Amino acid sequence: MKKLLAAAIFAGTAPIAMTAGVPAALAQEAEATATIPAPPPGKGQVVFYRTGGISGAALGCAVFDVGKEDKLSSLGAGKYFVLVSDPGPRSFTVKSLETKDALTLEIEEGETQYVRCKIKTGFMSGRADIGPSTESEFRAKHKNPKLVDADDMSAEVKATNYP
Template sequence: MMRKIPVSLTILAAAALAPVGGPALAAEDSAPVAIPAPPAGKGQIVFYRTGTIMGAAMGCAVNENGQKISSLGSGRYFVLVTEPGRHEYTVKSEAKDVLALEVEADETQYAMCRIKMGIMAGRPDLRPSTRDEFVKSGTDRIVDAEDMGPAPGALRPEELKAAVAATPTPAEVTGEAAAAS
């Protein structure tokens, strides 16, 4: 006699066998990403999250000084313009992670958030990254304005497009054209 496998187990098995760590969309299927130069005398950080299955339903809310800057959904990024100096960014669910960065004037840094296994919920992990890792991740969608918090500095989608347009030669990250998605 053949036993029926519950649908929920079939879905779990399919999710477990799916590739983890790849980009949400192939670079050729997505709009090109351009990162503008930071404003004169300021620094900036591109926070991003890859489009992996692990923790896909969880957001990765990036905070500074207890204020939410923005939540990073799977396959999303945002650009934070900030004053030069030492900054501490936190992410939290059942555990808290802290990333301290020394931001230089006229410099662009990268930081990646990923969700690791936790006991009751996924655990966000915030770490320094590089432009090359950002490109390789295939992350190509800017965070929606409604996912951004009250803390200052994160460029809203329309502000990012204006900054890219105003930058003489934006740092092309993927693709050929200078356009923010």
């Protein structure tokens, strides 16, 4: 009977003992957040990011300048990249098998804007969708953001993200 009572007490207190390391883990997670530097003088910048998730996890979100054939970068699930740009209007598009979506931003000197890419459910495959976002949404969606691999970036984007 004593063994049964001791086992019951241990089972009841084990979850409490196991949570003792949680604050340390949260602190490490907070340190892992991406630091987005300010844009260079005379420039603005856009942080493109893709939320993670099961929907469209195998698909990339290829970001292009409207009217150009070469992609700026491809965003995998949970990835981001920074695009430094001259101030003024700039239009971007994302393409997938089923659809094409576009977004025009007014880039201002000294400003950092955020753009979210989501893969929505489509008929045959996922549909890429981009839209404006905020830094707080970026931080909320990315607990441990990862920069897009250098191989998936254009020379323009790589120069900013991998100096």
